[in-house]
Amino acid sequence: MYERYQALYLHLKGYSPEHISDIQNRHVKTIKSHIKAFEEGGLDALKMDFSTGAPPRLTEGQLETLVQIINNRSPKRGGYSSGRKWTLQAIATCIEREFGYRYSLRGVSKLVERHAILKDSRSSRKTKY
Structure with a gap:
């Protein structure tokens, strides 16, 4: 504006x-x-009536699947990380393997924040979700 x-x-x-x-x-x-x-x-x-940002890459269905993966598997069990907690890197790896989209860590952070993907105690605060 x-x-x-x-x-x-x-x-x-x-x-x-x-x-x-x-x-x-x-x-x-x-x-x-x-x-x-x-x-x-x-x-x-x-006046701008809409955001000029790029359209989302993941569909609502893919977001739901991502939430299910994160809530029901550890990243180690899913083969996305060697740790027990979901990190931005582990989520980025999951998105790439499951849906074929590459996200930067900043992009994953925005996605997680925008869609409140990590709600449980397994999320690590030091990775700035």
């Missing part, structure tokens, strides 16, 4: 879309679309 308002502000100050594009390091088409949206619908037209 900040960038959209900034682009509009710069436009109203007389900057060209090309110059604004250079300042914000955005494509000139993006800047022009913000300006056009404002001209057609005012400030409300600049």
Whole structure:
């Protein structure tokens, strides 16, 4: 939102879309679309109605399966780790083996946090879930 308002502000100050594009390091088409949206619908037209993040890779069914694996198996028994507690690395290994998706440790951390995957006492606090 900040960038959209900034682009509009710069436009109203007389900057060209090309110059604004250079300042914000955005494509000139993006800047022009913000300006056009404002001209057609005012400030409300600049509001974002959705997250621009990438769509989730795991389906709801796959998330449910992952939760079942974590709650019903130790990572050692599942062959995902040599330890007894689920770590971010063990969950990443599980996701890759079970569903074919590679996640970074940060990505696993966000996934675990977003979906409250680890709820029981087996989770290790030092791995920053």
